[in-house]
Amino acid sequence: MDFKTASEIAFPDTAARTDAALQELETEKMSLSMGPSHPSTHGVLRLMLELDGEVVTGCDPVIGYLHRGDEKIAENMTYNQFVPYTDRLDYLAPLANNVAYALAVEKLADLDIPPRGQAIRVIVCEMARISAHLLGLGAYAMDTGAMTVFLYTFTEREKLYTLFEELTGARFTTSYTRIGGVARDVPAGWTERVLKFCDQFLPVVDEVDKLLTRNRIFVDRTEGVGEISAADAVAYGLTGPNLRASGVPMDLRKDDPYCGYENYEFDVPIGTRGDSYDRYLVRLEEMRQSVRILRQAIDGFPDGLWYDEGAKKIFAPPKDKIMTRMEELIQNFMLVTEGPQMPPGEVYFEAENPKGALGFFIISKGGGVPYRLKIRSPSFASLSILPKVCVGAMVSDVVTILGSLDFVMGECDR
Amino acid sequence: MAVDLLIVVGKALAVVVVLMGLCAYTVLAERKVSSWIQNRVGPNRTTLPVIGAIPVLGPMLTRLGLFQPMADGLKFLFKEDILPGHVNKVYYMLAPVIALVPALLTVSVVPFGQYVDADGVTRPLILANLDIGILFIFAISSLGVYAIILAGWAANSKYPFLGGVRASAQMISYELAMGLSVLPVFLWINTPGAPATLSLVAVVDAQAGAWFVLLMPLSALIFLISIFAETNRAPFDMPESESELVGGFHTEYSSFKFGLFFVAEYAHMIVGSAILVLLFFGGWHPLPWLTLADLGLAGGVLGGVLSTLVFLAKTLLVVFFFIWVRWTVPRFRYDQVMRIGWRMLLPLAIANLIAYVLFLAWWVTR
Numbered sequence: 001m002d003f004k005t006a007s008e009i010a011f012p013d014t015a016a017r018t019d020a021a022l023q024e025l026e027t028e029k030m031s032l033s034m035g036p037s038h039p040s041t042h043g044v045l046r047l048m049l050e051l052d053g054e055v056v057t058g059c060d061p062v063i064g065y066l067h068r069g070d071e072k073i074a075e076n077m078t079y080n081q082f083v084p085y086t087d088r089l090d091y092l093a094p095l096a097n098n099v100a101y102a103l104a105v106e107k108l109a110d111l112d113i114p115p116r117g118q119a120i121r122v123i124v125c126e127m128a129r130i131s132a133h134l135l136g137l138g139a140y141a142m143d144t145g146a147m148t149v150f151l152y153t154f155t156e157r158e159k160l161y162t163l164f165e166e167l168t169g170a171r172f173t174t175s176y177t178r179i180g181g182v183a184r185d186v187p188a189g190w191t192e193r194v195l196k197f198c199d200q201f202l203p204v205v206d207e208v209d210k211l212l213t214r215n216r217i218f219v220d221r222t223e224g225v226g227e228i229s230a231a232d233a234v235a236y237g238l239t240g241p242n243l244r245a246s247g248v249p250m251d252l253r254k255d256d257p258y259c260g261y262e263n264y265e266f267d268v269p270i271g272t273r274g275d276s277y278d279r280y281l282v283r284l285e286e287m288r289q290s291v292r293i294l295r296q297a298i299d300g301f302p303d304g305l306w307y308d309e310g311a312k313k314i315f316a317p318p319k320d321k322i323m324t325r326m327e328e329l330i331q332n333f334m335l336v337t338e339g340p341q342m343p344p345g346e347v348y349f350e351a352e353n354p355k356g357a358l359g360f361f362i363i364s365k366g367g368g369v370p371y372r373l374k375i376r377s378p379s380f381a382s383l384s385i386l387p388k389v390c391v392g393a394m395v396s397d398v399v400t401i402l403g404s405l406d407f408v409m410g411e412c413d414r
Numbered sequence: 415m416a417v418d419l420l421i422v423v424g425k426a427l428a429v430v431v432v433l434m435g436l437c438a439y440t441v442l443a444e445r446k447v448s449s450w451i452q453n454r455v456g457p458n459r460t461t462l463p464v465i466g467a468i469p470v471l472g473p474m475l476t477r478l479g480l481f482q483p484m485a486d487g488l489k490f491l492f493k494e495d496i497l498p499g500h501v502n503k504v505y506y507m508l509a510p511v512i513a514l515v516p517a518l519l520t521v522s523v524v525p526f527g528q529y530v531d532a533d534g535v536t537r538p539l540i541l542a543n544l545d546i547g548i549l550f551i552f553a554i555s556s557l558g559v560y561a562i563i564l565a566g567w568a569a570n571s572k573y574p575f576l577g578g579v580r581a582s583a584q585m586i587s588y589e590l591a592m593g594l595s596v597l598p599v600f601l602w603i604n605t606p607g608a609p610a611t612l613s614l615v616a617v618v619d620a621q622a623g624a625w626f627v628l629l630m631p632l633s634a635l636i637f638l639i640s641i642f643a644e645t646n647r648a649p650f651d652m653p654e655s656e657s658e659l660v661g662g663f664h665t666e667y668s669s670f671k672f673g674l675f676f677v678a679e680y681a682h683m684i685v686g687s688a689i690l691v692l693l694f695f696g697g698w699h700p701l702p703w704l705t706l707a708d709l710g711l712a713g714g715v716l717g718g719v720l721s722t723l724v725f726l727a728k729t730l731l732v733v734f735f736f737i738w739v740r741w742t743v744p745r746f747r748y749d750q751v752m753r754i755g756w757r758m759l760l761p762l763a764i765a766n767l768i769a770y771v772l773f774l775a776w777w778v779t780r
Contacts (some may be wrong), residue, residue, distance in 0.1 A: 032576075040658060145651075145745025146743065149742060151452035152453070396658050396745075
C-alpha cells in the first residue's frame with residue numbers, strides 16, 4: 001500500500017497535481033460533419049468542423065454537391081435559351097437573376113430598353129429582393145430557434161409568389177426577361193395589387209422587427225457572433241448585405257446604376273460592426289427600402305413598349321404578327337434557329353442582387369451562342385469567409401453565422 | 415387485503431391513463447396553439463368512422479383536431495423500428511424506457527384534489543401521500559437525465575453525443591436552483607417544534623389564505639425558469655436543438671422508441687406544471703383569497719370533482735404558457751444557458767433563501 005507522507009497531507013499542492021493530471025489526460029479533437037444533409041446548412045453545404053468540446057477550432061466548407069455545370073451549359077445554347085438556367089442560380093430570387101443576365105447580354109449588344117421595360121425590371125428586382133430577404137430572415141430566425149417568424153415571413157412570400165404567377169405564369173422559376181426586354185407586359189391591375197401588397201407588408205416587417213430586434217435572447221445569440229471587419233469583407237469579396245453590414249457603403253444600384261435606379265430615392269442601410277446582428281438589421285431595412293422603390297416605380301410607371309423595338313435580330317416579334325406577317329415570321333425563324341445575333345466582344349456586368357453582386361462575364365465571338373460565360377456568384381464569396389469567422393465560435397454560432405450570411409447553394413455551386 | 419391491493423392498482427392505472435391522455439392532448443394543444451400563433455389552422459382532418467359521421471358534432475370535433483392524437487400515437491407504432499448497427503443495443507433500448515418511468519413515478523405523489531368525507535375529515539386525492547413528497551419528486555425526476563445521457567451515449571453517433579452532454583450539464587445545473595427555490599416554501603409551512611413535513615398536500619393547505627406566488631414571487635419565478643430547463647423546453651431546448659444537433663439525443667431513434675421520448679417530454683412538462691401549481695399557485699384553491707371550503711363546496715364527490723377540475727385547469731394554463739413561450743422566443747446558446755444557471759439563477763436562489771430564512775427567524779422569535 002502506498003501511504004501519503006505527512007508533508008503531502010499538510011501541503012496538498014492541488015494546482016500542480018491538477019496540472020499533472022491534465023497533462024496525463026489525453027484530449028482529442030472531434031471532427032463533425034455538418035451537412036450536406038442538415039437542417040441548418042440550407043441546401044447541400046457541408047462543413048467539416050473540428051471541435052474542441054463545443055468550440056469550433058477548424059471549419060472547412062465542402063461545396064459542389066449542387067454543381068450542374070451551368071457555365072458549360074451556357075456555351076451550348078443560344079442566349080435566350082440560357083434564361084431558364086439563371087432562374088436556378090439564386091433560386092430564391094429568379095427574377096433578379098433574369099434581369100442581371102439580360103442586362104449583361106444587352107451590354108454586349110449595346111441595347112437600350114424603353115422606360116416601361118426598365119420600370120418593370122426595377123419592380124420585379126425589388127420584389128425578388130423582398131422575397132429573398134423574407135426567406136433569408138425567416139430561415140435565419142428559425143436557425144436561432146424562433147420558428148414563428150419563419151412562418152410569418154413565408155406567408156408574405158406566398159403573396160409575392162401569387163403576384164409573380166400573375167406576371168410571369170410561374171411562381172418559382174419565372175424566366176421572365178428576354179434579351180432586349182421582358183417576355184410580356186404587366187397584366188391589367190397588377191401594379192395596383194403590388195401596391196396593395198406593399199401596404200399590408202410593412203406592418204408585417206414591423207411585427208418581425210418587434211419579435212426579434214429587441215428580443216434579449218436573439219440579441220445575445222447574434223451580437224458579436226461572426227464579426228467580419230470591413231477590411232476582411234472587402235478582401236474576401238463579400239458583396240451585398242453582408243458587405244454593407246460590415247460598414248462598406250457599396251450598393252451597385254447607387255454606385256453604378258442600371259435600369260434607371262438613379263431616378264429612385266432610397267437609402268442604403270449600413271452596419272457598424274459586421275456581426276450577425278448587423279446583417280439581420282441591414283436585411284430588415286433593405287426590405288423597407290425596396291417597398292419605397294416599388295412605390296416610386298409604380299407611381300411614375302411609364303407608358304410605351306416593354307422591349308427594344310429596334311433590336312430586330314435579338315428580340316422576338318409579337319406572336320400575332322408572326323402568325324400574320326411575312327417579315328416577322330422570317331425574323332422569328334432566324335431567332336429560333338440561330339439565336340439572337342450578338343457582336344463579338346467581351347463584357348462583364350454585375351447587378352445588385354439580394355445576396356450581393358451577381359456578375360456575368362461573357363466572351364462572344366459573334367452569333368447566337370456565347371463562347372464563354374462565367375458567373376460570379378455572391379454566395380460563393382460569402383461562403384469563402386466561413387473558415388475565418390467560424391473558428392472560435394460555438395456549434396450554435398455556426399448555425400447563426402450560416403443563417404446570417406444568407407447563401408444559396410444553387411448559386412454557389414452553379 | 416386482495417381488494418385493497420386491487421383498489422390501489424386500479425387507482426394507479428387510472429392516474430397513469432389520465433396522464434397519458436393528457437400527454438396526447440397536450441401534443442394536440444401544442445400543434446393547435448402553435449398554429450394559432452403562426453396564423454395557421456393546425457390539424458383538422460383526422461376523423462373516426464362512426465363518431466365523425468354524427469351530423470353536427472362529428473365535423474366539429476374533426477375540425478378541432480380531437481382525433482389527431484390517436485393518429486399521432488398510431489403513427490409511432492406503425493413506423494419502422496430501426497435498430498442501427500452502430501449502437502450499443504442494451505443501453506439504446508433501455509434509454510427510452512428510463513425516460514418515461516420517472517415521469518410516471520412522480521405522478522404518484524402529486525395530489526390532484528381534496529374532499530371532505532362524511533365524517534368531516536379532509537382527504538386529499540393522491541396515490542401516495544408521502545411526508546417527503548417534494549423530496550421524492552426531486553429524487554425521481556432527476557433520474558430522467560440518465561435516459562438522455564444513455565440515449566446520447568448509446569447511439570454512438572456525434573450529434574446525439576453532443577445532445578447528451580449538453581442535457582446532462584444543463585439538468586444538473588438547474589436542479590440546484592430549483593431545489594433552493596422551493597426551500598422557502600417549506601420553511602414557511604413548517605413551524606419549529608412541530609413535526610416537519612415536505613408533503614405537497616400540506617403546502618396546498620397552507621395556501622388557503624394567500625398563494626405562495628404572492629408571498630414569494632422570486633421563488634416562483636426561479637422555479638418556473640428551472641422547470642423550463644429541466645423539461646428541456648424552448649428556450650432551453652439545448653439537448654435537442656433541431657437547428658444545430660438535428661434531433662439531439664434522439665436523432666438515432668425512430669418509431670415507438672422515439673415516441674416514448676416524446677411522451678416523456680410532455681409528461682415531464684405536465685408534472686412540472688402540476689408541481690408549480692401545487693407549490694405556488696394554490697393547488698386546488700380557485701382564487702388566492704378563496705377556497706372551496708369557503709364556498710361550501712368541499713364536501714363529498716362534488717368537492718373532489720371540483721377541486722380536481724380547478725387543479726387541472728390551472729395546470730393546463732401553465733402548460734399553455736409553456737407552449738406559448740416555445741413558439742415565441744428564440745433558443746439560448748449552450749454557454750448562455752450555463753451562465754444563466756450558475757451565475758444568475760443560483761446566486762439569486764441562495765440570496766432569496768437567506769432572505770426568507772432571516773425573515774422567518776425574525777417572525778418566529780418575534
